[in-house]
Amino acid sequence: xAEVLVYVDHVDGAVRKPTLELLTLARRIGEPVAVAxxxxxxxxxxTLAEHGAVKVLTHExxxxxxxxxxxxxxxxxxxxxAVSPAAVLVPSSAEGKxxxxxxxxxxxxxxxxxxxxxxxxDEGPVATQSVFAASFTTKSRVSxxxxxxxxxxxxxxxxxxxxxxxVEALNVSFSAQATGTKVxxxxxxxxxxxxxxxxxxxxxxxxxxVNGAENFAIIEALADSLGAAVGASRxxxxxxxxxxxxxxxxxxxxxxxxxxxxxxISGAIQHxxxxxxxxxIVAINKDAEAPIFDLVDYGVxxxxxxxxxxxxxxxxxxxx
Amino acid sequence: xxxxxxxxxxxxxxxxxxxxxxxDLTVDRDDVDGLLSxxxxxxxxxxxxxxxxxxxxxxxxxxxVGPEDAKDALRKAxxxxxxxxxxxxxxxxxxxxxxxxxxxxxxxxxxxxxDLVISGMASTDGTMGVVPALLAERLGVPQVTxxxxxxxxxxxxxxxxxxxxxxxxxxxxLPAVVSVTDQSGExxxxxxxxxxxxxxxPVESWDLSDLDIEAEEVGLEGAxxxxxxxxxxxxxxxxxxxxxxxxxxxxxxxxxxxxxFI
Numbered sequence: 001x002a003e004v005l006v007y008v009d010h011v012d013g014a015v016r017k018p019t020l021e022l023l024t025l026a027r028r029i030g031e032p033v034a035v036a037x038x039x040x041x042x043x044x045x046x047t048l049a050e051h052g053a054v055k056v057l058t059h060e061x062x063x064x065x066x067x068x069x070x071x072x073x074x075x076x077x078x079x080x081x082a083v084s085p086a087a088v089l090v091p092s093s094a095e096g097k098x099x100x101x102x103x104x105x106x107x108x109x110x111x112x113x114x115x116x117x118x119x120x121x122d123e124g125p126v127a128t129q130s131v132f133a134a135s136f137t138t139k140s141r142v143s144x145x146x147x148x149x150x151x152x153x154x155x156x157x158x159x160x161x162x163x164x165x166x167v168e169a170l171n172v173s174f175s176a177q178a179t180g181t182k183v184x185x186x187x188x189x190x191x192x193x194x195x196x197x198x199x200x201x202x203x204x205x206x207x208x209x210v211n212g213a214e215n216f217a218i219i220e221a222l223a224d225s226l227g228a229a230v231g232a233s234r235x236x237x238x239x240x241x242x243x244x245x246x247x248x249x250x251x252x253x254x255x256x257x258x259x260x261x262x263x264x265i266s267g268a269i270q271h272x273x274x275x276x277x278x279x280x281i282v283a284i285n286k287d288a289e290a291p292i293f294d295l296v297d298y299g300v301x302x303x304x305x306x307x308x309x310x311x312x313x314x315x316x317x318x319x320x
Numbered sequence: 321x322x323x324x325x326x327x328x329x330x331x332x333x334x335x336x337x338x339x340x341x342x343x344d345l346t347v348d349r350d351d352v353d354g355l356l357s358x359x360x361x362x363x364x365x366x367x368x369x370x371x372x373x374x375x376x377x378x379x380x381x382x383x384x385v386g387p388e389d390a391k392d393a394l395r396k397a398x399x400x401x402x403x404x405x406x407x408x409x410x411x412x413x414x415x416x417x418x419x420x421x422x423x424x425x426x427x428x429x430x431x432x433x434x435d436l437v438i439s440g441m442a443s444t445d446g447t448m449g450v451v452p453a454l455l456a457e458r459l460g461v462p463q464v465t466x467x468x469x470x471x472x473x474x475x476x477x478x479x480x481x482x483x484x485x486x487x488x489x490x491x492x493x494l495p496a497v498v499s500v501t502d503q504s505g506e507x508x509x510x511x512x513x514x515x516x517x518x519x520x521x522p523v524e525s526w527d528l529s530d531l532d533i534e535a536e537e538v539g540l541e542g543a544x545x546x547x548x549x550x551x552x553x554x555x556x557x558x559x560x561x562x563x564x565x566x567x568x569x570x571x572x573x574x575x576x577x578x579x580x581f582i
Contacts, residue, residue, distance in 0.1 A: 137550070
């Protein structure tokens with residue numbers, strides 16, 4: 001059976017959820033071979049084996065943290081040479097897409113980004129993408145070289161599928177470009193204790209209607225009652241009420257949770273682009289004409305300052 | 321000292337228009353109004369600010385690949401303050417994918433001459449966000465991408481990249497490829513004077529032969545990816561909308577409980 005390379009996104013050995021989703025998709029195409037790089041790479045093996053990795057190629061070097069993108073491209077290229085895979089899958093983060101693009105160019109391969117589903121096909125893997133602010137669904141495949149495909153979070157379920165997960169050291173020699181862009185400083189984000197926005201099963205977002213940074217506390221309270229991540233519209237971010245890292249929309253994060261709750265968000269195209277593929281959509285807005293109501297499964301026309309706290313209380317009461 | 325900046329820009333269908341696909345499954349560019357991709361305005365703005373903050377002699381060239389109408393995007397960038405423009409136009413370019421586009425851009429950038437390339441974070445139509453990385457790979461120069469802050473001094477570009485897990489400070493020697501996000505600073509509006517001046521600024525037109533690119537390297541034929549189908553997403557079935565009359569929060573909770581979210 002053909003092997004499929006899966007690039008592992010991890011923090012000091014803790015594998016992030018989108019990588020486990022990639023393993024589910026990789027198993028549809030072939031045998032997953034994971035590539036884990038940098039500090040803690042070998043510590044990823046147990047988790048990856050549990051989810052279907054037959055092999056885990058690892059390489060630790062300071063370059064992965066000290067320089068941008070290129071060392072990881074060098075390593076994936078080395079893994080490609082060692083394995084000759086049927087496809088290379090990479091999580092669709094900002095960095096993941098850059099790594100995948102440079103790898104594809106080196107391999108003489110095509111690249112598909114932001115796939116939301118992946119199936120085996122007669123002429124190689126078929127990727128489903130959601131385009132034009134999710135108003136269209138396309139099916140595409142790579143027609144030259146080894147397919148390099150990046151996949152969005154929440155595109156597949158995480159499945160237990162125990163496999164050998166044999167750890168092998170990967171031989172990597174860094175290219176001349178590897179040390180071109182130096183990371184001179186790194187400030188980790190403070191943890192909010194809430195799930196990562198793109199990975200969360202439930203997202204609660206606030207927009208212009210929240211009307212002030214201090215009022216985001218009621219959005220956060222609702223999110224916490226549901227164990228949800230907090231999002232914000234561009235209007236709320238541009239006004240300085242909430243950090244840009246939480247922005248949902250075309251120039252922020254694109255999310256696809258089981259449940260999306262939009263509070264005080266009108267639903268401009270730029271916002272819809274980032275949340276339209278959510279499974280269930282709920283909105284609370286004063287304006288009955290707001291375009292967000294065209295998308296909802298359930299909508300409440302009303303003042304979010306009345307509705308949201310009542311909802312939060314009711315959820316807490318029901319959860320006991 | 322002089323500093324040559326090339327800003328890559330894209331002419332895209334208006335996102336607020338009714339975007340769709342043509343029969344050959346390429347983006348239909350005829351039926352929707354086009355404009356300079358909003359995210360590229362930030363790249364033009366940062367080029368102008370680098371120029372304004374520099375003691376060097378800075379020349380800003382805007383570069384686009386696209387059909388005749390794409391000149392509108394160049395005019396907009398010139399009216400914001402760029403010095404000159406290059407338009408790569410060729411019938412054989414229709415249907416070119418990201419890999420092919422990066423080839424055309426890289427050849428044009430090399431022909432134009434550059435110390436710094438500045439791009440937007442992504443186009444607003446394709447939204448792949450991979451072209452800056454591809455340009456750096458092709459040109460063999462550092463990529464300093466997705467910056468929300470950028471500065472150039474003494475042949476070094478520095479910037480801040482805000483990632484999910486951390487905010488990173490980056491540094492590279494010129495020549496380099498930079499991309500900037502929508503957090504890098506609001507783009508200026510062209511002034512009346514700028515719009516008038518833009519009419520007199522030079523716009524060069526190049527075709528594939530000017531760049532030593534064969535037709536089969538680009539276009540639909542040369543594409544590395546194939547789109548097999550494009551279907552309009554079915555409209556979501558109309559949901560339940562209630563007016564809050566004091567119980568809206570409770571009603572919503574009832575709905576969520578019914579869907580097993582509580």
